[in-house]
Structures are given as structure tokens and as C-alpha cells.
Amino acid sequence: MDEYPYPITIDGSWTTSVSKGIQNKLQIYFQSKKKSSGGDCLVHYKDQCSTRATVYFKSEDVRERVLLRDNHEITVENETVKLRLSSSSGKNLKEACSPSVSSSCQVPVILDSDHSGENKHHTDRPVV
Secondary structure (H helix, E strand, O other): OOOOOEEEEEEEOOOHHHHHHHHHHHHHHHHOHHHHOOOOEEEEOOOOOOOEEEEEEOOHHHHHHHHHOOOOEEEEOOEEEEEEEEEEOOOOHHHHHOOOOOHHHEEEEEEEEOOOOOEEEEEOOOOO
16 A cells, blocks of 8 residues: 555545445546546545545656546446545655544645536646
């Protein structure tokens, strides 16, 4: 697990009836450079009643590439599930899993749609 120190928290609107297959769907999706801009990763999804999972990437560059992508969706039982991503920026795996890390360390990435139908990428990171 120490080989995958770069986490992203995933929130989705999947139902508990499909939760058993979510970990596998997320693994396939985030390993695919074509689908998610992803790469080598591990997915942790422990609570079958939750709509939150964590993806740990081996490379910080891959994690950043995934975060920069405008739109993340998976298909679960013929329904499109939009994924919301947030990152514990600069934290290693042990810090990210520690209960002492506050949620203020996370940089939310919110994907939403304006009236033109285009997806917009919003982040709380300062523009440099």
C-alpha cells in the first residue's frame, strides 16, 4: 500500500444495490488512461452503504492528470453515475488515512454544468 501514496476521494450517486460491483468498476475506470487519464492505482471501498471510495495512485503525475480531467462518469447497470473527486493535496497515504487530518486539507474538484451544456472544472486552488 505504501507504493500508492497519492489519494483521491471519490463521491458518486450509486445505489447500495450495485455497491458490490463499484470497487471493480472504479478500479477499471481509474486504471484506464483513455477513460479517466488514470494509471496504476488501488481502490478502497469498504462501506457497502457508502457512496464514497478512495483511489490511491502510484504516481503524483497520474493523480494530477486525473484531477485535471473535466468530467468523470462510470456506467453502472445502464445508468451513468457522475463522480466528484477531491484530493488530499500534498499528503502521503498514512496522513490521508489518519483521523487527525482535517477535511480542510482537501481541495475539492467540483464538476457541474452551466446552461450551455458544457462541463466546468472548479477548484479551490489559487490560479498561478
